[in-house]
Amino acid sequence: MAKRLNGAALDDLPTQIVRPGYDRSKVTSGIVHLGVGAFHRAHQAVYTDTVLPRHPRWGIVAASLRSPDTRDALEPQDGFYTLSVRSREGEALRVIGSIARVIVAPEAIEDLLGVMSDPRIRIVSLTVTEKGYCHDPATGELNETHPDVIHDLSNSTRPRSAPGFIVEALRRRRSAGVPPFTVMSCDNLPSNGRTVKRVLTRYAKLLDPDLGAFIENEVSFPSTMVDRIVPATTDEDRARIGRALGMDDAWPVITEPFTQWVIEDDFRQGRPAWEEAGAEFVSDVEPYEHMKLRLLNGSHSTLAYLGYLAGYETVADTMADSAFVRLIEGLMDEEVTPTLHMPPGANLDAYKRALVERFKNPALKHRTWQIAMDGSQKLPQRLLGTVRDRLSKNASIDRLALGVAAWMRYVTGFDEKHAPIDVRDPMAQRLRNLADAAEGDPERLAQKLFGIREIFGDDLPADPCFTHSVTTALARLYMDGARHTVGKLISASS
Missing domain, CATH: 3.40.50.720 (NAD(P)-binding Rossmann-like Domain)
Known part of the structure; x- marks a missing residue:
């Protein structure tokens, strides 16, 4: 022994x-x-x-x-x-x-x-x-x-x-x-x-x-x-x-x-x-908390759902695809950073550069499936708070909406090749029932999932800018798949 x-x-x-x-x-x-x-x-x-x-x-x-x-x-x-x-x-x-x-x-x-x-x-x-x-x-x-x-x-x-x-x-x-x-x-x-x-x-x-x-x-x-x-x-x-x-x-x-x-x-x-x-x-953690939740955790969840759907096992595998790097850099720079208010001396640019390198670390086998767990609990903190701030300024949410749509596609329980996904979430059965009732129709799926008040509250489902952006992104994921959808978004924003 x-x-x-x-x-x-x-x-x-x-x-x-x-x-x-x-x-x-x-x-x-x-x-x-x-x-x-x-x-x-x-x-x-x-x-x-x-x-x-x-x-x-x-x-x-x-x-x-x-x-x-x-x-x-x-x-x-x-x-x-x-x-x-x-x-x-x-x-x-x-x-x-x-x-x-x-x-x-x-x-x-x-x-x-x-x-x-x-x-x-x-x-x-x-x-x-x-x-x-x-x-x-x-x-x-x-x-x-x-x-x-x-x-x-x-x-x-x-x-x-x-x-x-x-x-x-x-x-x-x-x-x-x-x-x-x-x-x-x-x-x-x-x-x-x-x-x-x-x-x-x-x-x-x-x-x-x-x-x-x-x-x-x-x-x-x-x-x-x-x-x-x-x-x-x-x-x-x-x-x-x-x-x-x-x-x-x-x-x-x-x-x-x-x-x-x-x-x-x-x-x-x-x-x-x-x-x-x-x-x-x-004396006040909140600026640092927003920085981390929105830049690291929000990017991580977006990478996890899209990366998993695209067939990538780990975050490093996902970040080896240059389109995903550009997606995350755009998400952080264009949609998240304007919502942050950091104290003097905080270097957001250095933090974001470090995040990209951390995500690329090939020695860390951080599985997209692991990060994707418990999305119903994570989405409000990691993505939806940023969404609300952006909507309050009438600002675009294209990349954030794609992250939310990727979660919706993921929790149906089947990937792009119709292989089953082991969805680990406190609401897994409820999510699966709603997905089954949508019968593969992305607009119906989005509407049913928007109805989960514990995730989206009352305000977001009533905001047409939010619902249209997410529903459009979800339809593209169904039509083109995650890799092509990311590529098209990157090309359109260049």
Whole structure:
């Protein structure tokens, strides 16, 4: 049996492998993180790992709200795992040790609530994806008809959802006279701190108006902007990294050299010195959030849907097609940038140039199918906010509309060669039913999908500029296919 990465095996790693610069036995946990996916392990956990040698009170207890897979992979490894940073120049490996423990919430509800209620925990952070907040993406309000919300309101001490766990832990701390922890979302939500505060406050008020008022007035919710591309780990990645380590790592994470974290400095119970690891603390995150959501995430989703339909497996494959490069450059320059209002010193041109190079990175096998997941939750933040700003100025939305139309074509569940698409989305069945009812007619499909208020709200379906632009783009995708449609749009805008 091959040797497994764990605490006892760190000294046996090759000398070129960077390992934690601290004694894990002297680290105590000050953070609970909900949603221990690859992104957290390639981003916030790395920043924390960097500062632990000087600030050992900030270790992480991570929790999965659904699957035991990460716990099962990391528990035999004492929580250690490998970070692989890949670029054109090669691969750099580093072992991360900031996650001391992983809890699987459905198996250990009381255990997780007990840890979150511990006075030593001063921050609860989240990467549960947009759908994990049980909110309406079009309005940012709590979805009071969400099955998990209905369950948790009736079983508040046995919660399923992230809002349910956080509010119950805050209730217990309040009852025990323990100061509340800071709640820090690291997900792609608009004004994520304010959005999560609104969702949690409403949920708490439905349970107990006094508890809701306490959370509204006493809990801090700093907004954040996180930026790093983290593709899914493959068996090939595991094998390659295992050879380099000389031992097995069941779940390494793969990422790019670029990383960014912008945080509002509002932590009433203290925080790690993440600025020592490169994080930037600001008074207002919103300009940076819009920059990232609209330039990176909006471009990423547009590339994912169009690239998948065009037959490209990865973003880098898509960006090897010069027409797609020109599409994304035009989207960023002509339609997104005019909606951004950055503080002095922010260099948008440099950021956009860096984005194009990041998207082209052939060492990152970031699958278009992976990025295309959960589009019903992502579209309002990544594309539709920009659309609304452009429409308010009577400005063109041709490229944005094509991205929305590509999503519509994708969620029908069949690609341009009539092969099935594995659509992963909370609304997948609803989307498929609407697509089936449209019977392949792009105008009917668009009209049916416009009717999903949770995505498009009430305003966009009533705006003929929006509906005409998207319907026209969708008809072209059906008639000409993604590659030819992109080519024609590029030619027309030259």
